[in-house]
Amino acid sequence: MGILSRRNSGISIIEVVLFGSLAAGLFLWIAPWIAKPTIIQQKLLAALDERKALRATDALINDLKRMMPGSLNTEFLPHEGPLTFLISAETTEMGELPSAPSGVSYVYQLAKSGETGALYRVTTTTPAVILDGLLVSEPTSPLFHYDPELKIVTIDLRWKQPERPILRVVRRVSLPN
């Protein structure tokens, strides 16, 4: 009978407030845990992007390490490139004479959209895309920068992918004498 009379009177304001507070508290406690898998996924994607960008620039780093001394014009190095130099040839067979050094160029080309572009490695063969979706080089944020004091080339890439934050990858290479 007591229960019936309670049902007839409905829910009191205190019960509503109490339930609302409990539900809000529970939601606030649970919300970060619900978002956790998404945050973890974003972090893993960021790690993969980081790795992809670093591996992509490895070709440029390796070429700069193999650079023939003095073959890069450091006096005039535009911030957007191209970066052109000679690399020593590799020999695979013992006793085989190395072939003549070959030229290599790293060229940034703007896409039709005009917002981003791609970095290409150009040799005598077909140009190969190093990384696509790179932001345009500015004098304040140069793609290539040369430090004449330490003879270090800095490669500064800003990589933009759809629905991802802009990823900045900076690599520095000490040039041979």
Place this chain on the structure above:
Amino acid sequence: MNRRGARGFTALEAVLAASILSCVGLVMGDVFTRANRLAEYARQGERAVALAQNVLEQYNAVALRQSAQLADLDRTRVRPREFFGTPDDLGYAGLSLTTQAKPDDDLSLTRVHVRVSWGGALFGSSIELTKFYPHTMSGHFEPAK
């Protein structure tokens, strides 16, 4: 069964159900926390290795030019901008550097040790890279015997 349904749950059953739910929640929370920490380690680890390689390039430049002693580049827990002398952290914000060049006279080599760390003291992590340079390149001269 009908009678039991009408009676509702006993206090023991409610406590048991709550305990099981709490245990599941705790296990899930622990799994998420560990996964989050591993994902963070994967992301920061990639950045840290790249930063350490950039630091070693700085040592290479000094060793090749002999413009200074390698030990002059020693730093303790500094930001990348402080080490490289740049206006920003070169995209490596949140990482700190500790570098040390230590001569090993027995081997006539200088051992350069780079440690990149991130996170707080409690949940922080770090990676370490070591490279050896001949004394002739490091600006370190062997003492006269």
